Amino acid sequence: xxxxxxxxxxxxxxxxxxxxxxxxxxxxxxxILIAFTRWRGVSANITFNGLNNFARLAQDDLFLNALKNxxxxxxxxxxxxxxLALLFAALFTxxxxxxxxxxxxxxxxxxxxxxxxxxxxxxxxxPTLGILSNTFKTLGIKELATFPWLGxxxxxxxxxxxxxxxxxxxxxxxxxxxxxxxxxxxFYEAAKIDGAGEWAIFWxxxxxxxxxxxxxxxxxxxxxxxxxFVYVSFLTNETGGPGRAAQVLSSYLYxxxxxxxxxGYGTTxxxxxxxxxxxxxxxGLRAGSQETVEF
Amino acid sequence: MSTLxxxxxxxxxxxxxxRWNIGRVLTQIPIYSFLVLWAIVVIYxxxxxxxxxxxxxxxxxxxxWGMPTQLHxxxxxxxxxxxxxxxxxxxxxxxxxxxxxxxLLLSAMVAYVLARYEFRxxxxxxxxxxGGMMFPTILAMVPLYFIMEFxxxxxxxxxxxxxxxxxxxxxxxxxxxxxxxxxxxxxxxAAIIDGASHTQTFFQVMLPLAQPGLVTxxxxxxxxxxxxxxxPSALMDSTGLKEGQTRxxxxxxxxxxxxKQQYTNDWSGMFAAVTIVMVPxxxxxxxxxxxxEKGLTVGALKG
Numbered sequence: 062x063x064x065x066x067x068x069x070x071x072x073x074x075x076x077x078x079x080x081x082x083x084x085x086x087x088x089x090x091x092x093i094l095i096a097f098t099r100w101r102g103v104s105a106n107i108t109f110n111g112l113n114n115f116a117r118l119a120q121d122d123l124f125l126n127a128l129k130n131x132x133x134x135x136x137x138x139x140x141x142x143x144x145l146a147l148l149f150a151a152l153f154t155x156x157x158x159x160x161x162x163x164x165x166x167x168x169x170x171x172x173x174x175x176x177x178x179x180x181x182x183x184x185x186x187x188p189t190l191g192i193l194s195n196t197f198k199t200l201g202i203k204e205l206a207t208f209p210w211l212g213x214x215x216x217x218x219x220x221x222x223x224x225x226x227x228x229x230x231x232x233x234x235x236x237x238x239x240x241x242x243x244x245x246x247x248f249y250e251a252a253k254i255d256g257a258g259e260w261a262i263f264w265x266x267x268x269x270x271x272x273x274x275x276x277x278x279x280x281x282x283x284x285x286x287x288x289x290f291v292y293v294s295f296l297t298n299e300t301g302g303p304g305r306a307a308q309v310l311s312s313y314l315y316x317x318x319x320x321x322x323x324x325g326y327g328t329t330x331x332x333x334x335x336x337x338x339x340x341x342x343x344x345g346l347r348a349g350s351q352e353t354v355e356f
Numbered sequence: 357m358s359t360l361x362x363x364x365x366x367x368x369x370x371x372x373x374x375r376w377n378i379g380r381v382l383t384q385i386p387i388y389s390f391l392v393l394w395a396i397v398v399i400y401x402x403x404x405x406x407x408x409x410x411x412x413x414x415x416x417x418x419x420x421w422g423m424p425t426q427l428h429x430x431x432x433x434x435x436x437x438x439x440x441x442x443x444x445x446x447x448x449x450x451x452x453x454x455x456x457x458x459x460l461l462l463s464a465m466v467a468y469v470l471a472r473y474e475f476r477x478x479x480x481x482x483x484x485x486x487g488g489m490m491f492p493t494i495l496a497m498v499p500l501y502f503i504m505e506f507x508x509x510x511x512x513x514x515x516x517x518x519x520x521x522x523x524x525x526x527x528x529x530x531x532x533x534x535x536x537x538x539x540x541x542x543x544x545x546a547a548i549i550d551g552a553s554h555t556q557t558f559f560q561v562m563l564p565l566a567q568p569g570l571v572t573x574x575x576x577x578x579x580x581x582x583x584x585x586x587x588p589s590a591l592m593d594s595t596g597l598k599e600g601q602t603r604x605x606x607x608x609x610x611x612x613x614x615x616k617q618q619y620t621n622d623w624s625g626m627f628a629a630v631t632i633v634m635v636p637x638x639x640x641x642x643x644x645x646x647x648x649e650k651g652l653t654v655g656a657l658k659g
Contacts, residue, residue: 065553065554066473066554067475069553069554069555070469070473070475072555073465073466073468073469073558074465074466074469074481076462077462077463077465077466077525078466078481080462080518080521080522080525081484081485081488081522081525083503083507083522084500084503084518084519084522084523085488085496085522085523085525085526086484087499087503088496088497088498088499088500088503089491089495089496089499091499092495092496092498092499095498095499145394149391149394152387152391157387157391162395163391163394163395165645166395166398166399167394167395167398168641168645168649169398169399169402169638169641170398172579172637172638172640172641172648173402173583173634173637173638174582174583174584174585174606174607174633174637175583175585175607176583176585176606176607176608176610176611176633177583177607177610177630177633177634177637179611179614180610180614180626180630181401181402181405181630182401183614184401184404184405184408184627185401190416190417190623192400192401192404227397227398235649239650284490284492287492288492288494290492290494290586291585291586294611295611295614298614298615298618311492311494314494315494315497318497318498319497319498319501319590324498327498328498328499331494331495331497331498332495334492334494334495335491335492335495338490338491338492339490342490
């Protein structure tokens with residue numbers, strides 16, 4: 062039975078490992094090295110630049126601006142998405158008439174590509190043809206009837222965050238529903254016998270038992286908040302919006318590397334982004350991992 | 357639509373049997389209003405796009421909200437031919453069909469070996485594959501561009517397909533690993549005692565057993581690869597091609613169309629283009645709703 066096992070294992074792993082190493086592991090690891098160079102994409106001209114790229118970050122207003130915008134997304138996107146998803150999941154697991162219809166509908170955006178969603182919302186936010194403007198026109202609110210949602214410094218970032226919420230909510234709703242469904246009904250029955258109201262049951266029983274999936278949701282959404290590349294590209298035509306009010310790290314790094322050809326500094330930005338994502342993930346995974354309830 | 361038999365279903369029927377009283381109805385009103393509102397917010401942009409794709413630009417300018425007076429399917433013809441959606445569509449298929457096949461085959465091989473065999477370095481390889489899920493794709497783009505250039509794979513469909521395969525490993529290996537671990541061990545041992553080689557056992561016994569898992573993984577990878585935007589944007593352009601030819605895939609094509617749109621103002625053609633890209637994914641969801649919802653949460657819950 063042992064015969065040929067080693068060869069078999071090697072044979073099965075060889076091609077996948079080769080592909081994975083060349084196209085995934087190598088790019089991620091070399092990104093870290095390139096970040097320490099001055100390199101404009103012409104291979105002969107690659108010079109070691111030490112920590113200079115990182116020192117430059119502190120004086121780069123565009124970087125700080127992008128970081129600030131990421132922080133805004135980081136504070137809003139996970140909170141709103143999780144609140145909505147929790148609400149829907151709680152309603153649907155309690156058994157609501159027509160829940161199948163709502164649940165199917167709410168999940169739709171999840172299967173669309175971010176590109177399609179980007180284009181859709183360019184229609185939604187269009188100042189004259191758009192759905193939003195026309196809604197306000199119909200409601201008789203003249204001031205907002207031709208408002209350029211994506212062309213205004215104040216509204217452009219919230220408008221883009223809303224698009225992300227719109228697309229992500231369905232997924233987290235299903236995630237929460239799955240874990241709510243696995244909570245034993247005896248827990249609820251016991252609480253009811255003890256005289257707990259719906260609200261108390263939700264806060265004291267459902268939410269604590271959702272710890273695991275809430276943590277997953279927070280980590281995924283934080284990673285999403287640090288990305289946002291496709292949404293920002295589509296909804297601002299790569300400009301980062303008026304006054305760069307919606308420029309985030311990922312779109313700034315794309316600009317720097319691929320549009321201006323400054324690959325060294327672009328990769329530095331990528332490494333910063335990677336470190337932020339890693340730190341956030343670790344914090345997210347650590348938080349609330351002390352006590353896991355087993356049932 | 358598919359039927360769902362979840363535990364929530366039974367409690368639903370149990371509860372809806374309850375008598376409705378005034379207080380209950382009153383508390384239901386705000387709940388339903390909110391649900392209906394969100395449903396409209398979700399459906400309206402999609403529905404409006406499909407409806408508008410059947411109208412003329414003139415109609416759109418003057419009554420953006422109207423229904424089509426007659427169905428203008430020529431918008432689709434224009435999108436397919438003039439706006440090159442047809443070519444983007446074919447390009448996407450050329451990449452996604454082989455990459456989907458390879459993703460499933462190679463991921464299944466890795467997942468099976470990791471789930472069923474003991475060998476040195478196994479844990480390292482497992483974490484290496486799954487670690488890829490942690491990083492946003494955009495971080496790998498700059499070096500990947502040069503690796504592809506170096507291997508003469510940039511601007512080739514087979515190159516892009518291989519990259520899709522590699523980037524699909526983390527999720528697919530992780531998903532199928534869990535699946536292979538749930539399959540009965542006896543069957544595999546029986547096959548080997550009967551004199552089948554390890555390779556034969558995999559292809560003739562285990563792979564057929566893993567079919568449900570493979571189908572779910574296929575659906576996810578189809579959605580993911582069909583919708584991929586960042587990788588083709590970095591790796592595919594149309595340099596060196598004749599006028600009117602393109603290497604772009606669908607989501608990339610949509611992006612160019614949207615930029616061009618600002619000058620051409622072909623709104624109805626644009627709506628038709630978006631509909632063409634959107635509909636296949638919605639169909640896949642409606643057909644496989646059950647599997648998608650279950651599969652999506654498996655990874656997240658066990659992770």
